[in-house]
Amino acid sequence: MNKLPVISEAEWEVMKILWQSSPMTANEVIDALASHMDWSPKTVRTLLNRLVAKEAIAYHPDSRPYSYFALITEVECQKAETKSFLKRIYSGSFKPLMVNFLKEEELSSADIEELRKLLDEKSDPKRRG
Amino acid sequence: MNKLPVISEAEWEVMKILWQSSPMTANEVIDALASHMDWSPKTVRTLLNRLVAKEAIAYHPDSRPYSYFALITEVECQKAETKSFLKRIYSGSFKPLMVNFLKEEELSSADIEELRKLLDEKSDPKRRG
DNA sequence: ATACATGGATTACAACTGTAATCAAGTGAG
DNA sequence: CTCACTTGATTACAGTTGTAATCCATGTAT
Numbered sequence: 001m002n003k004l005p006v007i008s009e010a011e012w013e014v015m016k017i018l019w020q021s022s023p024m025t026a027n028e029v030i031d032a033l034a035s036h037m038d039w040s041p042k043t044v045r046t047l048l049n050r051l052v053a054k055e056a057i058a059y060h061p062d063s064r065p066y067s068y069f070a071l072i073t074e075v076e077c078q079k080a081e082t083k084s085f086l087k088r089i090y091s092g093s094f095k096p097l098m099v100n101f102l103k104e105e106e107l108s109s110a111d112i113e114e115l116r117k118l119l120d121e122k123s124d125p126k127r128r129g
Numbered sequence: 130m131n132k133l134p135v136i137s138e139a140e141w142e143v144m145k146i147l148w149q150s151s152p153m154t155a156n157e158v159i160d161a162l163a164s165h166m167d168w169s170p171k172t173v174r175t176l177l178n179r180l181v182a183k184e185a186i187a188y189h190p191d192s193r194p195y196s197y198f199a200l201i202t203e204v205e206c207q208k209a210e211t212k213s214f215l216k217r218i219y220s221g222s223f224k225p226l227m228v229n230f231l232k233e234e235e236l237s238s239a240d241i242e243e244l245r246k247l248l249d250e251k252s253d254p255k256r257r258g
Numbered sequence: 259a260t261a262c263a264t265g266g267a268t269t270a271c272a273a274c275t276g277t278a279a280t281c282a283a284g285t286g287a288g
Numbered sequence: 289c290t291c292a293c294t295t296g297a298t299t300a301c302a303g304t305t306g307t308a309a310t311c312c313a314t315g316t317a318t
Contacts, residue, residue: 174296
C-alpha cells in the first residue's frame with residue numbers, strides 16, 4: 001500500500017530502460033537511452049539521482065560503478081498513471097477514451113479482433129484459449 | 130494545425146468547467162469549481178489568466194465583468210493528451226492500456242457490451258444502428 | 259609519487275505549477 | 289464628490305522539471 005512516487009516524463013524514459021533490463025550501471029542506462037533521447041550523460045545521471053531520491057529505484061552501493069534497479073514495477077506505475085489520467089482527462093470513464101482512440105487510429109481488423117478478445121476474456125474468463 | 134498549448138492539471142479543471150458551459154464570468158467559474166475543488170477565488174483567477182496567456186481561452190473584453198470561453202475544444206485536447214499519454218506510458222500501444230484497465234476495474238456485462246459495440250462500429254461502420 | 263580520467267556528489271538555473279496575496283482602477287452607496 | 293468594494297492586473301514564492309555544469313575523490317598510466 002506504500003504510495004508510488006511521482007515520476008516525471010523524462011524520468012519515465014529512464015524507468016522504462018531499467019524495467020527492460022536490470023540492474024544496469026549509469027553508463028549502460030546512458031547508452032541505452034542514447035539511441036532515442038538526445039540527452040547529455042550528465043542529464044541521465046541527474047535523472048537517476050532524482051529517481052533514487054524518490055525511491056523509485058535504488059543501487060547496489062557495494063558494486064562500483066553502482067548498478068541501478070527499479071524498486072517499483074512497471075505495471076503498478078502504469079495502472080496508477082492510467083487511473084489519474086482517466087480521471088483528469090475523461091472524468092474517470094474509459095469509454096470516451098476508447099471512442100477517441102478508435103476515431104484517431106488506423107487499426108487493422110486483426111488489431112480490433114485482439115481488443116475484442118480482451119473483452120471476451122473479461123466477460124467470460126472460463127472460455128479463454 | 131496550430132499547436133495546442135500545454136495545460137496543467139489544475140488548469141484542466143478550469144477548462145472542463147468552460148467546456149461544460151460558456152461563456153462564463155470568473156465568479157461563475159469560481160462557483161462552479163467550489164463544489165469539488167478547495168481553491169481560493171484568487172487561485173481560480175490566476176488559472177484563468179494563465180489559460181488566457183496560453184491562448185487556451187479568451188474573454189469578451191467589452192463585457193464587464195469579462196466572460197470567458199474556450200478557444201480549443203475538449204475533444205482535440207483529449208486526443209492530444211491521450212496520444213502523449215499512450216506514448217509515454219505504454220509506448221504508444223493501446224492494448225496493454227486496455228489490459229490494465231480491464232484487470233483493475235469492476236465492469237458490468239453491459240459496460241463490456243458497450244465497449245464491444247464500439248469495436249463493432251469501427252470494424253464495420255455500415256452495420257451500425 | 260603524480261597527474262589525468264572517470265564516476266559520483268553537489269550545485270545551477272530558468273520555466274512551469276500550485277497556491278495565493280497585493281495593488282490599482284472603476285463603480286455604486288451615501 | 290468621496291470612500292469602500294469588486295474586478296482585474298501584477299507580484300510572490302517554493303517545489304518540480306528539464307537540462308546540464310562543476311567539484312571532488314579515487315583508480316590508472318607513467
